[in-house]
Amino acid sequence: MNDAGLDMTTSSKTRDLARRLLAYEAVAGKTSGLEEAATLRVYEKLRQSLGEFVGIAGFQSLAFRALTQAKSEAPGLWAVRLATDGSLQGLGEFQPQPEEFEPQLGSGKDQTSEGGAALIARLLGLLLIFLGEALTLSLLRNAWPDEVFDDRNSTHGRNA
Amino acid sequence: MSIQEKVTINKLSTGVPGLDEIVGGGLPEFSFNIIAGAPGSGKTTLAHQFVFANATPERPALYFTVLGESAIKMLRYQQQYTFFDPAKLPGSIRFINLSQVVLEKDLGAVLEQITREVEKSNPAVVVVDSFRTMVRKPQSDMDLQSFIQRLALFLASWQATTFLIGEYAEDELRDNPIFTVADGLFWLRQTTERNSIVRKLQIVKLRGQDSVPGLHTFRITDAGVQAFSRTFGLTARKRNPPSDRRLCFGIPELDKMLDGGVREGDSVLVAGSSGTGKSVLATQFIAEGVRHGEPGIVAVFEERPEAYAERATSLGLDLETPQKDGKLTILYLRPLDLSVDETMHSILDAVQKIGAKRLVIDSLAGFEMALSPGFRADFRESLYRMIFALTGIGVTILSTVEVDESFTEFPFSTYSISFLTDDIIRLRYVSIDGQLRKIMVVIKMRGGNHAKDIREYEITSKGVVILGKRLTDYQGLISGVPVHSDPSDPEEES
Numbered sequence: 001m002n003d004a005g006l007d008m009t010t011s012s013k014t015r016d017l018a019r020r021l022l023a024y025e026a027v028a029g030k031t032s033g034l035e036e037a038a039t040l041r042v043y044e045k046l047r048q049s050l051g052e053f054v055g056i057a058g059f060q061s062l063a064f065r066a067l068t069q070a071k072s073e074a075p076g077l078w079a080v081r082l083a084t085d086g087s088l089q090g091l092g093e094f095q096p097q098p099e100e101f102e103p104q105l106g107s108g109k110d111q112t113s114e115g116g117a118a119l120i121a122r123l124l125g126l127l128l129i130f131l132g133e134a135l136t137l138s139l140l141r142n143a144w145p146d147e148v149f150d151d152r153n154s155t156h157g158r159n160a
Numbered sequence: 161m162s163i164q165e166k167v168t169i170n171k172l173s174t175g176v177p178g179l180d181e182i183v184g185g186g187l188p189e190f191s192f193n194i195i196a197g198a199p200g201s202g203k204t205t206l207a208h209q210f211v212f213a214n215a216t217p218e219r220p221a222l223y224f225t226v227l228g229e230s231a232i233k234m235l236r237y238q239q240q241y242t243f244f245d246p247a248k249l250p251g252s253i254r255f256i257n258l259s260q261v262v263l264e265k266d267l268g269a270v271l272e273q274i275t276r277e278v279e280k281s282n283p284a285v286v287v288v289d290s291f292r293t294m295v296r297k298p299q300s301d302m303d304l305q306s307f308i309q310r311l312a313l314f315l316a317s318w319q320a321t322t323f324l325i326g327e328y329a330e331d332e333l334r335d336n337p338i339f340t341v342a343d344g345l346f347w348l349r350q351t352t353e354r355n356s357i358v359r360k361l362q363i364v365k366l367r368g369q370d371s372v373p374g375l376h377t378f379r380i381t382d383a384g385v386q387a388f389s390r391t392f393g394l395t396a397r398k399r400n401p402p403s404d405r406r407l408c409f410g411i412p413e414l415d416k417m418l419d420g421g422v423r424e425g426d427s428v429l430v431a432g433s434s435g436t437g438k439s440v441l442a443t444q445f446i447a448e449g450v451r452h453g454e455p456g457i458v459a460v461f462e463e464r465p466e467a468y469a470e471r472a473t474s475l476g477l478d479l480e481t482p483q484k485d486g487k488l489t490i491l492y493l494r495p496l497d498l499s500v501d502e503t504m505h506s507i508l509d510a511v512q513k514i515g516a517k518r519l520v521i522d523s524l525a526g527f528e529m530a531l532s533p534g535f536r537a538d539f540r541e542s543l544y545r546m547i548f549a550l551t552g553i554g555v556t557i558l559s560t561v562e563v564d565e566s567f568t569e570f571p572f573s574t575y576s577i578s579f580l581t582d583d584i585i586r587l588r589y590v591s592i593d594g595q596l597r598k599i600m601v602v603i604k605m606r607g608g609n610h611a612k613d614i615r616e617y618e619i620t621s622k623g624v625v626i627l628g629k630r631l632t633d634y635q636g637l638i639s640g641v642p643v644h645s646d647p648s649d650p651e652e653e654s
Contacts, residue, residue: 053250054231055257062232130232134246135239142250 011125017149018042018120021140024148039091039116045143046123047086060086062130066122074115091116169368172321175213175243176206178387178505182361182376184369187344190319191367192312194291194338196328197348202359202378203325204234205241206346206385207287210323212243215252219284222277223255227293231257241384254281262294267307270294274311278318285321291338292326305337312341333364343367349375356532358499361387377499377535388501392508392549400425400554402607407518407556409441410448413626414585417602417611422583424517425551426606428558429580432587436598437619438560440475441585442520443468444623445558447477450487454517457510458490459503461526465490468522475623486514493530500535500542503527507546511555519550523560547580565589565640582606587617590640599637600626614638 025041043063051059063086071077079090127136141149171186180186187193187210195203207223215221225231235255238244249255254277261273278286288294295304315322324338330347333339345364350357361378363371378387406421415421422428428445430438446456460468468490469479482488489510493503511519521527528539535542547557559581565588584603589596600617602610613630614637634642 049250051257053225053235053255053257055225055259057259058230058232058257130236132236132239132246135235135249138246138249 011121014125014128015117015121018117018124020148021120021144022116024144037092039119040088042116042120043088043123046120049139049143050127051086056085060084062126063088063123066119066126069122069125070115070118074118076115077119080115080119171369172210173213174206175209175211176385176387177383178376178378178389179206179361179385181391182372182387182389183344183363183366184371187321188366188368189321190316191343192316192322192341193324193344193346194328194342195323195325195346195348198350199327201348201350202380202385203327203348204229204289205238205380206348207289207323207325208238208241209243209384211253211285211287212245212248214285214321215248216284217251220251220281221253221285221287222281222283223253224258224274224277224286224288225255226258226262226288226290228290231255240382242382243384258288258294267295267303271307271310271314275314278315278320282318283320285323286315287323287325289325290327291324292328308338308341339365348378354533356535358532358535377501379499379502388499388505390501390545392501392504392546400552403554407445407454408448408452409445410451411441411444411624411626413615414600414624417600417613417615418583418605419608419610422556422558422605423608424556425554426556426582427547427551427580428556428583428585430558430560430585430587431563432560433563433565433589436587436589437617437624438562438587439468439471439522440619441587441624442522442558442560443472443475443477443479446488446518446520447472447479449518450479450482453487455487455514456482456489456518456520457507457514457516458488458520458522459507459510459527460490460492460522461530462523465492474621476621477623489514489516493527500531500538503530504542504546508550511550516555519555519557521557521559523562525562544580551582583608583610588638588640590634590637590642592634592642599631600624601638 021042022038025045026038029037029041047059047063050062054062060082064082067077067080067082071080077091081089083089124136124140127139131139137149170189171180171184172189174180174183174187195206197203211221211223225234235249239246256277258270258273261269274286274288295307312322324342326338328336339345342365344366347362347364349360349362351360352358359378359380360375362375363373372389372391374390376387376390378385380386403424405424406415406419407424408415408421409418430441432438442458446458449456458465458468463471469483472479479488479490483490491506491510493506507519507521510516524543527543528536531539550557581604583605586601586603588599590599591597598617598619599614601614602612604610615626615630616628617624617626619625631637631642633645635645636642
């Protein structure tokens with residue numbers, strides 16, 4: 001396995017990894033076209049995996065921070081909220097945007113897709129900050145198969 | 161029941177350097193242990209070292225966190241230690257947070273969740289951190305006792321070696337049922353003495369095997385906890401029988417005074433005031449050993465190894481080549497907050513690494529000053545233990561000690577350590593014929609017929625050189641202000 005594709009030291013690479021996780025879950029869950037379902041699957045896996053060792057409250061804190069950050073870059077997430085157990089609610093629901101947000105270009109599908117990637121990338125980014133790359137990847141590898149982390153599946157890897 | 165029929169208790173490595181020796185070779189497998197101590201005393205780090213040393217994918221470790229330090233921050237900090245291997249998570253080591261069940265339910269539910277996780281993973285190691293926070297809610301004594309009893313029985317049945325971590329005070333030892341149930345009790349203490357932190361570890365209890373009693377110094381470095389046994393790991397080694405072999409200084413007249421040299425395995429003290437040549441004598445002793453193929457260690461506290469070797473070069477002694485050849489190590493031991501046991505472990509490690517036969521400690525005063533103030537009270541006792549241990553395996557030790565020059569008495573040492581030494585060589589200044597000269601006398605030599613002569617010596621470019629014959633024309637030489645035996649001597653009159 002080539003670990004070059006696992007470099008998460010830049011936010012673009014973290015975003016790339018988030019997209020790979022989403023793409024994997026879209027196929028695995030046969031949810032192509034239902035971006036919110038893939039996001040939920042990735043999120044739930046992270047919630048189960050991280051919640052085990054940081055606790056529900058610990059995960060909820062991290063997820064809340066990630067969601068707040070993600071909302072600032074993906075207003076399509078405006079309606080998304082966290083339940084007390086850390087689960088996501090409101091993803092994919094149509095919600096009128098508040099006035100303070102600029103109207104977004106692109107379809108609702110694009111916005112949902114970008115919102116999901118932003119949320120997952122932010123969550124991974126926080127893990128990276130707190131746990132470091134090695135431990136974060138070790139935890140991710142436990143939840144997803146190695147092929148997800150294969151460099152050849154990386155946007156960066158393909159572009160290189 | 162014959163010896164062969166006794167059950168064998170496997171000993172697991174603690175993963176903590178020095179601790180295996182303290183606990184008698186390793187931690188008994190399937191034991192139920194408590195790590196107790198104040199916040200910041202290293203309890204979690206010690207448990208992590210054990211976990212990382214013993215967890216495997218087949219027999220993983222379950223690390224239950226409860227309330228207290230957030231698990232994510234604990235991992236953030238713990239991974240700074242060199243023993244932390246991220247690849248072991250979560251395959252070999254699983255961290256499981258029990259906060260929710262502890263906060264919302266009772267001890268029965270906590271036990272149920274632990275049981276579920278243990279049955280799922282079949283762990284070799286189970287840690288609960290902190291157990292204290294798990295049972296903080298008001299419980300009846302019976303509930304608590306029953307919970308601990310059931311937990312201990314369950315984990316033992318599942319063949320797990322267990323650590324419960326808790327912030328306990330020593331006065332709880334009598335009343336808390338946890339200490340009765342536990343097979344092993346590790347108590348970590350941390351105290352401030354003057355400006356220094358002193359960390360000590362005690363094995364209060366360990367069922368099934370002998371541990372080294374007493375308080376052992378430990379340190380927390382980037383490698384984690386490192387413990388220093390009070391017995392330096394040498395108690396189990398058989399003492400060598402006394403040797404008749406003599407080790408020379410390479411100073412012919414002095415070797416004659418010593419009846420051929422100091423006896424192998426002796427502890428020699430060279431005492432004298434500043435500038436009398438104690439270090440020169442020590443350097444000649446170590447260089448002569450190297451010349452005869454006897455590896456040596458010089459522990460210096462007052463000058464850098466480079467300076468020590470340069471000074472030797474000025475005396476025509478090459479200490480550079482044997483260092484490169486691995487026959488000589490010059491240890492510079494002067495960090496802050498050094499504990500006496502750590503210093504001695506550094507010396508012992510060096511001795512064992514190169515198979516040293518001669519050891520120079522230059523000087524005892526520098527050694528004491530290098531120690532954290534809190535450890536100075538233990539200096540004599542620790543020195544005694546080290547000298548006893550090292551000479552027992554045949555290492556010959558020469559220590560230098562500075563004594564205040566007095567013209568009314570003739571002290572050997574300010575440390576009252578002459579009982580630690582087999583041989584004492586005393587150097588001192590004397591006023592003779594209007595000159596400040598130097599004399600040397602062998603005060604004591606255990607089991608040897610040493611010369612009683614008082615000899616004058618000089619320090620030359622060849623080191624210590626003993627002059628002429630014994631000084632017979634003066635009386636009161638050891639007072640430092642002798643008088644000529646023959647008052648009519650013209651030199652005396654002038």
